[in-house]
Amino acid sequence: MKKFDKDRLILGFAGPVLALVVALVLTTVVLLASGRNPFEPYRIMFESASYVDVQVLIVNQAGTYYLAALAVAVGFRMNLFNIGVDGQYRLAAMLAALVGASVDLPGPLHIALIVIVAMLVGAFWSGIAGFLKTTRGVSEVVSTIMLNSIATALVAWMILPKNFGEQPAGSNNLTTGEIPESGWFPGLPMGDQAGEIYGFTFVAAGCGLLYWFVLNRTRFGFDLRATGASESAAQASGVDAKKMILTSMLISGAVAGLAGMPTLLGDTHTYSLDFPTGIGFTGITIALLGRNNPLGIAFSALLIAFLDKSSASLDQYGYEKEIATIMQGLIVISVVVSYELVRRYGVRRQQQKVGEELAAGHAIKTEKEAAL
Amino acid sequence: MKILYGMQKPDEGTIAINGEQVSFSNPGDAIERGIGMVHQHFMLADNFTVLENVVLGGEKLHGIGSAARRKIKEISDAYGLGIRPDALVEDLGVADRQRVEILKVLYRGARILILDEPTAVLVPQEVDALFANLRELKAEGLTVIFISHKLGEVLSVADDITVIRRGTTVGTADPAATTTKQLAELMVGSELPSPETRESTVTDVPMLRVEDLALTVTDPDGTVRDVLAGIDFTIHQGEVLGIAGVEGNGQTELIEALMGMRDPDGGTITLDRADISHAPTRRRRESGIGYIPEDRHRHGVLLDAPLWENRILGHVTEKPNSRGWLLDNKAARTDTERIVREYDVRTPGIEVTAASLSGGNQQKLIVGREMSHAPKLLIAAHPTRGVDVGAQAQIWDQIREARREGLAVLLISADLDELIGLSDTLRVMYRGRLVADADPATITPEELGSAMTGAATGHLESPEDEAR
Structure with missing residues (x-):
């Protein structure tokens, strides 16, 4: 039996490794085709990542990505495609910042309030898509994309100074006002020049553990996975599909709401026009690359964060930092192709192996045989 | 079968057609070589006409117009298939659909036909008609590979029989000199099983009572259709009710x-007074x-788990x-091992995916699982479909x-021998209603078959009963 486990492990790694190698080769081809040195950019990126301050940036960015990818993964495990993580994240961060700036509470309570508001707003926004799907059969892909646009417009309107926003003196930026210091999440200092790792990054890691536990060790997780594996079989097994869709959309949205917290509580302490966007879409890439597995997502989040942050130094050496963006795109394509290839190979291989083992008489001894 | 049709590649060995060695990398190659496959599950577009279904994917052969229609007519007449090219497939019965499938492969120039369990969905009269078609094909010089679990049919239609068990050829037989019993023994390697149960265990304690059950569906065009109407029956403890x-005709919807x-x-369902x-x-x-579902891949297992x-x-x-709210993976694993042992599931271990087991072993796992929770009522839909003779027994x-031990069973099956052999009471379902009932002790498959086509209603009596 051990043999199968080893096989599964190798196959599990084969997908991402194959995808990364293919993406790397293709990027090199792109570099060659545009007449540039095909290896120099990689060297620059690795060198830049050897500095502690860049490493801190990478880890902080990875924490944010991790939460966004978990939000996407919850949906994926159930065959729901929540493209709206980005909208849920932005709306949640904005409203949480607004609430956080308008109250003054003792430390932990203040932080808890902000986090809960963010989760509720995220869940509410994705819940609209879940509600539409369960009651009217609207595809969550379409509704969440639409809700992204609505969130953009809503945030832009709310942040106007005449509504809820503020305009700091001498600046074109608009913000939601600064959260008092009691609502700041303490970080882990990494030295003078290096800055600090957001404290919320550790909460993100905790969320990963929770995700694993709920999926693999609870009844709810089993129902969710069963629904993702085969909706018809899950329904016959007694899963209430509608309730399941709504619940997982709500969870996905709540986690998406958390994705803004590392930045908001650890760094900016306000939501402004230059608050990072597109996190939700990067989360889709990461969830895909990490195969919805909490550990896999952690590695992918680090990898994508590395590409993001270390590519910044490419500009100084005359290379475009968009090289990293091209790489990310190529990773997505090769991930989809290579995972499918590896999956098919794995299924075939196991069927063959089971056939062989049975022919060789390695079956578990059944009572019928024992009686003979 | 998959290898012959090019869906899977062999690891070893050769295939020769007319003495010429061939290898297929996809079904297209096989079709080119004149091999045609009639699948157990029909692959037809319901809202297309017969003509459209036949030319679909083969547009280059004879176009899609009058030339194609002529060709279809020609084939249909040559083999006595009786096809109407302009009928909508959704209006056709199962037997007609099967003939369309056969015509489809002939249209593509097949000289060798593979039929996978073609009789599973047919009533006896339709089976006879199919066999007549097959003999027609044979007379025209075509080769037919007929795959079936039903031994009587194999014996009556085949010229040569090869028995395969667990992936290897275990023997060949000459149908003229072989009995069903000998063939079955070759298949299981031991005694012939039979579904007979004669000593009655029926009690008078009702377990499941269904009263006036009705179900309607609304078609996309807005018309409301009855799929179940006036369904009324009671199953007692220790009773098998066969449908x-x-x-x-509504069996799936009833389940x-x-x-x-x-x-x-409308109507009520009462289980054990609740x-x-x-x-x-x-x-x-x-x-x-x-619940033993009729389509185990859709409703019974998670293939990749x-x-x-x-x-x-x-x-x-x-x-x-x-x-409570937590899974007990360890206990579940231990109990799975017990099921594997007690229900004779052939597997190297419990960590392999369900997809890597044969259909029969998947089914044994499902049966073992459902029986492990001390059910009061078992709904068994085609419990032995696609299962080898050993597992069937x-x-x-x-x-x-x-x-x-007092279980009430609702048995729905297309295998009439199984129905008659296992049931204590038989009902016949036609167009969403229970139209007839019969005593399994006296009814024959032929009589039951004619009731299934709607030809007879009420209490079915054997001819000798009527004579009395």
Whole structure:
């Protein structure tokens, strides 16, 4: 039996490794085709990542990505495609910042309030898509994309100074006002020049553990996975599909709401026009690359964060930092192709192996045989 | 079969057609070589006409217009298939659809036909008609490979028989000199099983009572259609109620209504004195309904999940699978091993995926799982479909044994021998209604078959009963 486990492990790694190698080769081809040195950019990126301050940036960015990818993964495990993580994240961060700036509470309570508001707003926004799907059969892909646009417009309107926003003196930026210091999440200092790792990054890691536990060790997780594996079989097994869709959309949205917290509580302490966007879409890439597995997502989040942050130094050496963006795109394509290839190979291989083992008489001894 | 049709590649060995060695990398190659496959599950577009279905994918052969129509007519007449090119497939019966499938492969120039369990969905009269068609094909010089679990049919239609067991050829037989019994022994390697159960265990304690059950569906064009109407029956403890009927006459919907996957529009379902007409599926399962689904891949297993997770499926709230809100993976694993041992599931371990087991072993796992929760009522839909003879006998044994212990069974099957052999009471379903009932002790498959086509209603009497 051990043999199968080893096989599964190798196959599990084969997908991402194959995808990364293919993406790397293709990027090199792109570099060659545009007449540039095909290896120099990689060297620059690795060198830049050897500095502690860049490493801190990478880890902080990875924490944010991790939460966004978990939000996407919850949906994926159930065959729901929540493209709206980005909208849920932005709306949640904005409203949480607004609430956080308008109250003054003792430390932990203040932080808890902000986090809960963010989760509720995220869940509410994705819940609209879940509600539409369960009651009217609207595809969550379409509704969440639409809700992204609505969130953009809503945030832009709310942040106007005449509504809820503020305009700091001498600046074109608009913000939601600064959260008092009691609502700041303490970080882990990494030295003078290096800055600090957001404290919320550790909460993100905790969320990963929770995700694993709920999926693999609870009844709810089993129902969710069963629904993702085969909706018809899950329904016959007694899963209430509608309730399941709504619940997982709500969870996905709540986690998406958390994705803004590392930045908001650890760094900016306000939501402004230059608050990072597109996190939700990067989360889709990461969830895909990490195969919805909490550990896999952690590695992918680090990898994508590395590409993001270390590519910044490419500009100084005359290379475009968009090289990293091209790489990310190529990773997505090769991930989809290579995972499918590896999956098919794995299924075939196991069927063959089971056939062989049975022919060789390695079956578990059944009572019928024992009686003979 | 998959290898012959180019869907899978062999690891070793050769295939020769007319003495010429060939290898296929996809079904296209096989078709080019004149091999045609008629699948067990039809691959037809319901809202297309017969003509459109036949030319679909083969547009280059004879176009899509009058030349194609002429060709279809020609083939149909040559082999006596009686095809109407302009009929909509959705208006055709199962037997007609099968003839369209056969015509489809002939149209593509097949000289060798593979038929996979072609009679599973047919009533005896239709089987005879199919065999007449096959003899017609044979007379024209075509080769037919007929794959079936039904031995009597193989004997009556084949010129040469090869028996395959667990992936290897175990023997060949000459149909003229072989009996069903000998053939079956070759297949199982031991005694011939039979579904007969004659000593009655029926009690007078009702377990499932269905009263005036009705279900309607609304078609896309807005018309409301009855799929179930006036369904009335009672199953007692220790009783097997068999429902015969050509597939598509409401059996699937009846099961889904009983399982809570569809909400009935009228009538009541009472299980052990509790009204469960509108209860959710999970509650019904918890209150003691075991379910062997007709399509195990869609409703019975998670193909990509390991066996022990499949053991949890459907019983996630019950012991030993969970304690409170938490799964008990360890207990589930241990219990899976027990099921594998007791129900003779052939597998190297419980960590392999369900997909890597043969259909028969998947089915044994499902039966073992459903029987492990002390069901009061077992809904068994085609419990032995696509299952080898050995596993079939075992599943029958298990149903019989559970029935002796007071289980009520609703048996729905297209295998009339199975129905007659296992049931204590028989009902016939036609167009969503139970139109006839029969005594399994006296009825013959032929009589039952004619009732299934709607030709007879009421209490079915054997001819000698009528003479009295």
